[in-house]
Amino acid sequence: MTDVTLSIEPLRCGTLTAARSMFETGADDAPIELPVPAWLIRHDGDTVLFDTGMHSDLTGPGEFSDAVGLFFDVGLEADDLVDARLRDVQVDPSDVDLVVLSHLHFDHTGGLALVPDARVVVQRDEWAAGADGELAGANSFRQAEYQLGHDVVLADGEHDLFGDGRVTCIPTPGHTPGHQSLRVRLADREIVLAADCAYFDATLDGGPLPPIGHDHDQHARSLERLRSMKAAGATVVPGHDRDVFDALPSRIS
Ligand SMILES: [Zn+2]
Structure with a gap:
């Protein structure tokens, strides 16, 4: 598989700090700082962003900052906003072709307004939940962050972005109704960006799931899928693990 140029670049889009017990059932309340990543994938001439970090509203005081500040x-x-991070790696935000959203939580979808010309790829179940006022509220989605008029591609399960098997959405529902991870097949290995199906490396190694989420049992089944991909040799990158994130090179290819 040397036919296409393919790489992943982690983008540092700020941090969230909260009690560890919010992220791991049974943990103590000591504060833990989570990195908030976005991921730039370059596939030949195409530019894909997996998640978008947080909304610019959160750089200063205001109603939304007050609401998020109750928990984080x-x-x-x-400089942490996704448009600035894209410019850091010489990508004009208006040149991003596809934004794959793992799910609609504010630390993954908040930066969508900053990539106005991209086509959005999201699981149908997630988008439907986001359009339903009751489900959106129950899942803490903020409709103003994603109901922006982008072209939207609704994926039903596995979704191969380029038809060559190299960059594929993998459904991992449970954390939210239509959560998805992203599998990238590099020349000599497979990387799976787990997003919030696994917050930490410890989650992949049998650690506890968070106490909250859409469907705990469904989440556990999705996590089993990621664990089996890891067991089969894939590198599964958890969504919010400080040590893992800090150890990544600036470009994975
Ligand atoms: Zn989430």
Whole structure:
């Protein structure tokens, strides 16, 4: 598989700090700082962003900052916004072709307004939940972050972005109704960006799931799928693990 140029670049889009017990059932309340990543994937001439970090509203005081501040200490400067991070790696935000959203939580979807010309790829179940006022509220989605008029591709389960098997959405529902992860087949290995199906490396190694989420049993089944991919040799990158994130190179290819 050397036919296409393919790489992954992690983008640092701020931090969230909260009690560990919010992220791991049974953990103590000591604060833990989570990185908020977005991921740039370059596939030949195409540019894909997997998740978008947080909304610019959270760089300063305001109603949304107050609401998020009830649960999290937000670390977000203007330099951490996804458009700034894209420019850091010489990508004009308006040149992003596809935005794959793992799910509609504010730390994954908040930066969507900053990539106005991209086509959005999201699981149908997630988008439907996001359009339903009751389900959106129950899942803490903020409709103003994603109901922006982008072209939207609704995926039903596995979705191969380019038809060559190299970059594929993998449904991992449970954390939210239509959560998805992203599998990238590099020349000599497979990387799976887990997003919130597994917050930490420890989650993949049998650690506890968070106490909250859409469907705990469904989440556990999705996590089993990621564990089996890892057992089969894939590198599964958890969504919010500080040590894992800090150890990544600036470009994976
Ligand atoms: Zn989430």
